[in-house]
Amino acid sequence: MSRRILVLMLLFSATLIVSFTATIILNPATPSELKELAKYYVLNTINETASPEAVTAIVWDYRGLDTIYETLVLYLAIVGGLAIFKMSEEALLKTRIGLTLLTKTSTKIIALLITSIAAAIAFHGHLSPGGGFPGGSAVAVASMIIIPVFAAGTLIEKGISSTKLVAIRGAALTALGLVALLPVVRGLEIVTNQKFYPASILGLPISGSLSLYNLLESLAVASGFTAVALYLSIPEEAYKGGSSA
Amino acid sequence: MLEALTYILIIAILGLNALVSIYGIIYGRSLVKKLISLTILSDTVLVAVIFAGFYYAYPIVPPVYQDLAGTGREFLVKHASDPLPQALVLTGIVIGLAVNALIAFGIIQAYRLAKTTDARKVVETLSGVEVTE
Numbered sequence: 321m322s323r324r325i326l327v328l329m330l331l332f333s334a335t336l337i338v339s340f341t342a343t344i345i346l347n348p349a350t351p352s353e354l355k356e357l358a359k360y361y362v363l364n365t366i367n368e369t370a371s372p373e374a375v376t377a378i379v380w381d382y383r384g385l386d387t388i389y390e391t392l393v394l395y396l397a398i399v400g401g402l403a404i405f406k407m408s409e410e411a412l413l414k415t416r417i418g419l420t421l422l423t424k425t426s427t428k429i430i431a432l433l434i435t436s437i438a439a440a441i442a443f444h445g446h447l448s449p450g451g452g453f454p455g456g457s458a459v460a461v462a463s464m465i466i467i468p469v470f471a472a473g474t475l476i477e478k479g480i481s482s483t484k485l486v487a488i489r490g491a492a493l494t495a496l497g498l499v500a501l502l503p504v505v506r507g508l509e510i511v512t513n514q515k516f517y518p519a520s521i522l523g524l525p526i527s528g529s530l531s532l533y534n535l536l537e538s539l540a541v542a543s544g545f546t547a548v549a550l551y552l553s554i555p556e557e558a559y560k561g562g563s564s565a
Numbered sequence: 566m567l568e569a570l571t572y573i574l575i576i577a578i579l580g581l582n583a584l585v586s587i588y589g590i591i592y593g594r595s596l597v598k599k600l601i602s603l604t605i606l607s608d609t610v611l612v613a614v615i616f617a618g619f620y621y622a623y624p625i626v627p628p629v630y631q632d633l634a635g636t637g638r639e640f641l642v643k644h645a646s647d648p649l650p651q652a653l654v655l656t657g658i659v660i661g662l663a664v665n666a667l668i669a670f671g672i673i674q675a676y677r678l679a680k681t682t683d684a685r686k687v688v689e690t691l692s693g694v695e696v697t698e
Contacts, residue, residue: 331581339577343570350568351620358618358647362628363638372630374648379655390656397663401670449627453659525633541659548666552673 370519371446371527379451380533384511388500391537395493398544402482405551416473427469434462442538446527452534456541463546472553485547492540499532568621575616582609596672596682600665607661611654618647 354362361374361382369377379387418424435458442455467475503512517528526532586609589602628645631637676682679690688696 328585331584335577335581336574339573340570342577343566343573346569346573347566348569348572350572352622353620354642354645354647355618355649358628358645358649359642361648362641362645365628366630366633366635370633372633372635374628374645375651375655378648378652383652387656390660393660394663397660397667401667404667404670404674449629451655453655457659457662544663545666552666552669 369513369527369530370525371530373446373448375449376446376451376527376530376534380530381511381513381528384500384513384533387533388496388511391493391496391540394541394544395489398489398548399486401548402486402551413473413476416471416477418471418474419469423469427465431462431466434465435459438462438538438542442534443531445534446530447525452537453541455534455538457545459538459542460545460549463542464549467549467553472550475550480550482547482550485543485550488543489540489547492536492543496533496536496540499529499536572619579609579613579616594683594685596675596684596687599684600668600672603668604661604665607657611657611661614650614654614657618650620647 361378365374365377366372369381371377371381438455438458438461441450441458442452445451445455500511503516504510506516508515513528513530517532518526519528520526583606586602586606590599590606593599593602622644624644625646626641626644628641628648628651630641672682675687675691679687681687681690685696688694
């Protein structure tokens with residue numbers, strides 16, 4: 321047995337022993353009810369944000385400004401990655417074959433299923449668990465299946481390039497910023513929800529701006545991660561004798 | 566007694582997890598292994614944030630109302646899971662994913678320039694300075 325595994329097992333048993341003795345000596349009181357802040361959120365989410373889902377209400381209403389800046393961090397990380405990875409798409413066009421017909425057909429069905437579930441997650445985010453981030457990540461999973469099966473070159477030939485994807489992402493983020501900024505026109509605070517946006521349109525509950533945010537955020541996350549996956553799928557042979565060094 | 570034991574045990578195992586992943590970040594040779602340790606550390610922190618909203622109740626339900634009229638308010642306050650850590654973790658996961666992708670881009674670039682992911686050899690190749698143990 322190597323020394324590393326022995327040390328790990330010793331650490332684990334020490335953790336167990338320490339926690340047992342700490343329980344016997346201290347016998348701490350465990351929390352048995354919600355914290356006051358969480359109680360406030362759970363009680364007031366329907367009245368104040370028109371959303372029955374407390375998590376989405378916190379993400380896009382109570383702490384909406386936080387989330388918008390986090391979206392900006394996400395955007396900068398992806399743009400930074402693509403900038404490091406500066407790469408002509410001619411290298412990608414060399415990979416055009418993909419996997420067999422059987423795999424391609426089954427992937428089409430599976431990707432359709434994943435995308436429809438992702439749409440349900442994203443568009444019902446203000447009514448049931450889910451929202452823009454998980455929905456967009458699920459779409460990104462579908463594209464991560466599609467890229468190796470159909471080969472990145474084929475997708476670029478069909479007109480899906482990472483430049484276009486980043487452009488979609490930028491447009492979605494701009495729209496998101498506009499949704500956040502619009503209440504300022506009427507002298508309200510930035511990221512205002514219920515005082516400016518209606519709770520429902522034609523009997524459809526949209527929870528004010530929450531469903532708009534979810535829609536745009538899912539679009540932004542999906543296109544951003546698809547662009548990243550497209551760049552990461554470049555095979556190593558494409559660089560041999562390339563312009564890297 | 567059993568409740569207190571599980572409570573302390575979860576805290577201790579999270580601490581151990583953080584310790585091992587920090588060890589991996591510092592002593593791992595390969596940059597890829599360092600990245601894997603970093604993701605384990607960030608996941609440990611996220612579990613700790615979720616654990617901050619933990620309390621004993623049965624049954625536990627999601628903090629979601631069944632209708633728009635807001636029925637079952639009293640039940641939800643006694644049985645809903647804490648929504649605030651969930652909201653923080655929801656965004657934290659996506660930000661972590663983007664930052665990890667950025668680091669992965671950097672590692673691939675370093676691999677292309679130095680033809681290795683060993684952290685010391687990457688430094689030696691790129692800067693020309695000898696790295697001593």
